[in-house]
Amino acid sequence: MAGFLLRRLVNYVVLALVATFLAFTLASVTFDPIGVLQQRNPPPPAASIEAKKRDLHLDQPIPQRFVTWMGGVVQGDFGRTITDRPITDELGRRIGVSLRLFLLGITIGILFGVLLGVVSAIRQYKFSDYFATLFSFILLSTPVFVLGTLLKMGAQGINNSIGTNVLIFVGETTPGFQGNWFEHLGDRLQHLIVPTLTIALGQIAYYSRYQRSSMLDVLGSDFLRTAQAKGLTRRKALFKHGLRTALIPMATLFAFGFGLLVVGGTFTERIFGWFGMGDWLVTGISAQDTNVTATVTLFVAVCVLFSGWLADVLYAALDPRIRVN
Amino acid sequence: MTVILNEGDSAGTAGAASGSPVDAAPDPGKAMTRGRLVLIRFMRNKLALVGLVLIIGMYVLAFVGPLLSKWSYDTQDYSAFLEPPYADHIFGTDKIGTDMFALTMRGLQKSLIIGLLVALISTTVAAIVGAAAGYFLGYADKALMWVVDLLLVLPSFLIIAILSPWFRGKSWFLLVLMLAAFQWMITARIVRGMTLTLKEREFVKAAKFMGQPARRIIAKHIVPNMASLLIIDATINVGSAVLAETGLSFFGFGVQSPDVSLGTLIGGNAESATTFPWLFLFPAGFLVVFVLAVNWVGDGLRDALDPTSTRVRKREKKDTKEKAA
Numbered sequence: 050m051a052g053f054l055l056r057r058l059v060n061y062v063v064l065a066l067v068a069t070f071l072a073f074t075l076a077s078v079t080f081d082p083i084g085v086l087q088q089r090n091p092p093p094p095a096a097s098i099e100a101k102k103r104d105l106h107l108d109q110p111i112p113q114r115f116v117t118w119m120g121g122v123v124q125g126d127f128g129r130t131i132t133d134r135p136i137t138d139e140l141g142r143r144i145g146v147s148l149r150l151f152l153l154g155i156t157i158g159i160l161f162g163v164l165l166g167v168v169s170a171i172r173q174y175k176f177s178d179y180f181a182t183l184f185s186f187i188l189l190s191t192p193v194f195v196l197g198t199l200l201k202m203g204a205q206g207i208n209n210s211i212g213t214n215v216l217i218f219v220g221e222t223t224p225g226f227q228g229n230w231f232e233h234l235g236d237r238l239q240h241l242i243v244p245t246l247t248i249a250l251g252q253i254a255y256y257s258r259y260q261r262s263s264m265l266d267v268l269g270s271d272f273l274r275t276a277q278a279k280g281l282t283r284r285k286a287l288f289k290h291g292l293r294t295a296l297i298p299m300a301t302l303f304a305f306g307f308g309l310l311v312v313g314g315t316f317t318e319r320i321f322g323w324f325g326m327g328d329w330l331v332t333g334i335s336a337q338d339t340n341v342t343a344t345v346t347l348f349v350a351v352c353v354l355f356s357g358w359l360a361d362v363l364y365a366a367l368d369p370r371i372r373v374n
Numbered sequence: 375m376t377v378i379l380n381e382g383d384s385a386g387t388a389g390a391a392s393g394s395p396v397d398a399a400p401d402p403g404k405a406m407t408r409g410r411l412v413l414i415r416f417m418r419n420k421l422a423l424v425g426l427v428l429i430i431g432m433y434v435l436a437f438v439g440p441l442l443s444k445w446s447y448d449t450q451d452y453s454a455f456l457e458p459p460y461a462d463h464i465f466g467t468d469k470i471g472t473d474m475f476a477l478t479m480r481g482l483q484k485s486l487i488i489g490l491l492v493a494l495i496s497t498t499v500a501a502i503v504g505a506a507a508g509y510f511l512g513y514a515d516k517a518l519m520w521v522v523d524l525l526l527v528l529p530s531f532l533i534i535a536i537l538s539p540w541f542r543g544k545s546w547f548l549l550v551l552m553l554a555a556f557q558w559m560i561t562a563r564i565v566r567g568m569t570l571t572l573k574e575r576e577f578v579k580a581a582k583f584m585g586q587p588a589r590r591i592i593a594k595h596i597v598p599n600m601a602s603l604l605i606i607d608a609t610i611n612v613g614s615a616v617l618a619e620t621g622l623s624f625f626g627f628g629v630q631s632p633d634v635s636l637g638t639l640i641g642g643n644a645e646s647a648t649t650f651p652w653l654f655l656f657p658a659g660f661l662v663v664f665v666l667a668v669n670w671v672g673d674g675l676r677d678a679l680d681p682t683s684t685r686v687r688k689r690e691k692k693d694t695k696e697k698a699a
Contacts, residue, residue, distance in 0.1 A: 309529065
């Protein structure tokens, strides 16, 4: 078992390296930071352009630049941004912002998504099932940037009707907010509600569809009938035997959903003004900053691959059939 | 997608001719062909029909609508700045006095064309590459599978965003190629799997032993046997291509000015959505309704073409099966 997980881990590390190299190369080829510099008005002196070129190692071939950068990364130094600030300092802060934004949304999304899926499956073709299906269909067709903006409009409407700003949808905290620890927590919560809802709603819709079909598979199975025949109540049979089995295929989805949220979360972060990793990707590309773009790509790759690995582990933990000795 | 439109055209006429499309029993004197069976099954699905009507309606509206309006996207009405919808400007006007209906129609045109082209190109590529990899196996196959793995780690959104400085100021068709280039992999993998089983079938072997070249066997015997899958895939791809395009354009990484798409309209107006909702709501509404309609049609086609299918969707890569519904 440990050998299997270790082999997968090595495979994932190689993939992450290749992905980062690819992103680094593409960014180096397409970005033109010197061009941006030259277009400034008044034009900077030739000497400072030369200095910038040297700073960015533009005189070296791309593979060499990558090796230089990667060598730094191994030692915990992600290089400097185009405005010559250390990336490593900002990286930790931004990862924190992203995690604070997503953790609650994902948790709510998974919990309610599973619940909605199970209820839909148990009450198949009842009104609630049709309603849940329609709800997820509409939400799955609504891109995050539309949903986020709509919720923002809704929050504005609620604020207007109440008369005070209960739901705040810009940033993570109120700048210059004064108060004790408890009041700070309240302030953060006020900022969290709308973005969390944006993330959670899409996740609920997505997971509930899969949970419904995987639960339906289990509902028709022999072991569930046997469990009830042996005298278990329906509720106990459904949740102790049915749900547990139905959750196995979902583990992969949960893990990968987490990994890809960073890219999907870009929209949420931009709309609500949270300066996390997704926001950094957009600003990095807009500023034609190769180091920032490569750093974010590495982060995304590590997230996706860690999730893939986690899915393997979860699968092994949940499904006794694939536990290899 | 042309395939779908043709289906829809024939659906309309044949359905009307046969009188009761709900009745699965064939008319006396009329042989039940597979085409008719599929048609009857599709017509039975109300949501899919509604979706089809919506899709055709939107394509027609996008191209006929601007002709009916007296305002054009490149003329401004200097007597109406940021006006909410009223009789003269049914979708309102933006801050320089451009009619929002004309703009939305122009954006809709571009988004729908991009969706259609991307779906056609990517499904064609997926069919050819997947069938070739499955038929020949060997190195081509290994390379393909590796690329699919890599693309799971490096989301296409990230790559296209990184490449966006390169196609800025160039034709929007480059964006189409780009989106298509990153949408064929997972389908290609499914096609490859199906080819592996198809190539062991008697009719393929017979063709082979009769001395047919591999190129011809793939084109005449293998790909036509996957028509159902490819039609469904192309339909779903229209929706995901439109979503991908609008997502990129939202950040300015997709369609570049002077071109306008639903994504650039939504992205440009999302900030002011709380104060001038009509600027945002109309493009966003068209986007959501279109994607919803495509999903309904895709589901209807899946049920009609392959009622025994386990509903393997592109995003339902593995493990999830749906028994009924």
